[in-house]
Amino acid sequence: MQRIRPLGYTEPRTLQEASALLLEHKGAVIFAGGTDLMVALRRKKLENAFLVNIKHIPGLSGIRRNADGSFDIGALTTVSELEYLDIPELGALTAASAGLGSRSVRNRATIGGNVGRASPASDLASPLIVLEAVAAVHGPDGMRSVPLSRLFLGPGKSDLRPGEILTAIHIPAQNGSRGWYAKRGRTCGCDCAQAGVAVQLLLDGDIIRKAKIALTAVAPVPLPAPLAEAVLEDGRVGSELFTKAAEQAAAEARPLTDFRASADYRRVLVRTLTLQSLAAASRR
Numbered sequence: 001m002q003r004i005r006p007l008g009y010t011e012p013r014t015l016q017e018a019s020a021l022l023l024e025h026k027g028a029v030i031f032a033g034g035t036d037l038m039v040a041l042r043r044k045k046l047e048n049a050f051l052v053n054i055k056h057i058p059g060l061s062g063i064r065r066n067a068d069g070s071f072d073i074g075a076l077t078t079v080s081e082l083e084y085l086d087i088p089e090l091g092a093l094t095a096a097s098a099g100l101g102s103r104s105v106r107n108r109a110t111i112g113g114n115v116g117r118a119s120p121a122s123d124l125a126s127p128l129i130v131l132e133a134v135a136a137v138h139g140p141d142g143m144r145s146v147p148l149s150r151l152f153l154g155p156g157k158s159d160l161r162p163g164e165i166l167t168a169i170h171i172p173a174q175n176g177s178r179g180w181y182a183k184r185g186r187t188c189g190c191d192c193a194q195a196g197v198a199v200q201l202l203l204d205g206d207i208i209r210k211a212k213i214a215l216t217a218v219a220p221v222p223l224p225a226p227l228a229e230a231v232l233e234d235g236r237v238g239s240e241l242f243t244k245a246a247e248q249a250a251a252e253a254r255p256l257t258d259f260r261a262s263a264d265y266r267r268v269l270v271r272t273l274t275l276q277s278l279a280a281a282s283r284r
Contacts (some may be wrong), residue, residue, distance in 0.1 A: 075112025
């Protein structure tokens with residue numbers, strides 16, 4: 001059996017201590033759920049890693065609904081906890097969580113880890129973008145807030161600075177809007193996304209007063225689709241409007257061809273998945 005031998009390991013008890021350790025040790029990486037980290041270690045991509053286990057720092061888990069209707073989700077909250085939320089406004093996040101990996105992965109993976117790794121195929125990033133979520137980040141200079149729409153800079157690259165730790169996700173009040181997330185994987189729904197589409201709609205009867213759309217795995221970063229949103233806003237719910245928006249979303253995608261899917265196929269998927277998510281969100 002192959003052994004994983006990181007050079008160092010520590011369990012800080014405070015955010016301040018964790019930030020200092022991340023700055024002090026070359027190759028320091030945050031360890032929480034470990035679903036991606038352990039794979040990287042087995043593949044010897046992090047042979048000089050110094051693991052900073054933040055699971056013993058209090059206050060980083062759980063889901064809180066605030067008096068103003070907003071939500072705060074601790075970075076160590078597992079994906080399986082999100083999967084069973086019975087909150088209509090967070091339907092896109094719940095649907096994405098239910099389709100993320102296997103049951104054992106969802107039991108270990110955390111929202112902070114899934115977002116923090118800045119993968120273009122992150123299932124949680126696009127739903128959080130349409131929910132206009134904001135990341136709470138602790139670093140050597142204290143706390144700061146980063147909108148999810150601006151957190152991602154490229155594949156594996158985020159706006160997190162040296163020594164910073166994503167501590168929570170804040171979701172503002174949704175005022176009765178509803179959302180959904182649909183994706184396609186190579187072999188099953190729980191596979192890594194070939195493409196995914198998150199939608200959030202605020203309806204006034206059958207009129208769409210506000211629309212948010214974000215795309216997964218079709219650009220170097222999780223990608224908002226503002227032109228498709230503009231097609232929907234102040235329009236009437238229906239197949240004709242949804243088809244126009246889906247075609248616009250496909251046009252806004254910037255996919256590449258890789259071993260999972262061709263660029264052309266990903267565009268087709270964006271159109272199909274946008275239609276699915278719009279239909280589901282408008283019925284909820």
